[in-house]
Amino acid sequence: MKTGILAGLFLFALPAFSGEHALGAHVHGTVKLALAVEANTMDVDFDGPSESLIGFEHAPKSDKDKAIFNGSKNLWEKKLLTILTPAADLGCKIAESSFVQEIEGTHADIEAKAKISCAKNLAGTELKISLIKAFSHIKKLKVEVLSASTTSVEISKPEQTIKL
Numbered sequence: 001m002k003t004g005i006l007a008g009l010f011l012f013a014l015p016a017f018s019g020e021h022a023l024g025a026h027v028h029g030t031v032k033l034a035l036a037v038e039a040n041t042m043d044v045d046f047d048g049p050s051e052s053l054i055g056f057e058h059a060p061k062s063d064k065d066k067a068i069f070n071g072s073k074n075l076w077e078k079k080l081l082t083i084l085t086p087a088a089d090l091g092c093k094i095a096e097s098s099f100v101q102e103i104e105g106t107h108a109d110i111e112a113k114a115k116i117s118c119a120k121n122l123a124g125t126e127l128k129i130s131l132i133k134a135f136s137h138i139k140k141l142k143v144e145v146l147s148a149s150t151t152s153v154e155i156s157k158p159e160q161t162i163k164l
Contacts, residue, residue: 029139037147037164042116050108053135057108073099085128091119133158
């Protein structure tokens with residue numbers, strides 16, 4: 001119960017942390033990752049311009065576009081722990097996940113969410129983030145972590161480890 005409340009408050013408060021509306025800022029190459037960590041659970045919210053994640057801002061029409069979108073969706077929903085990688089001994093699994101393209105006029109965003117459940121407490125552990133490596137159009141990744149304290153970091157390397 002506490003995790004749900006914490007995650008809800010965190011995701012509601014995220015625009016205040018970033019100083020902009022969560023979906024209001026549409027800057028190509030820049031995406032946001034929000035992590036709410038409590039005990040053995042991590043709620044993940046990942047969003048940004050569709051172009052920054054899949055390379056285009058229209059609904060996938062061609063076979064090539066559909067393959068790119070479906071490959072990215074599969075990576076997020078099935079292989080998330082290869083791009084957001086906690087220590088193996090924590091026994092983490094993807095409890096739920098979604099990857100949706102939202103189109104508004106000439107702009108499109110990707111809204112991806114996940115809940116990761118672990119056998120051990122995540123507090124004070126490290127998380128390897130490989131989103132820039134996995135999604136090659138990302139130039140800058142803004143990360144907000146809410147755990148015992150709030151941490152903000154900007155990542156521009158293909159892989160970086162952060163403390164939860």
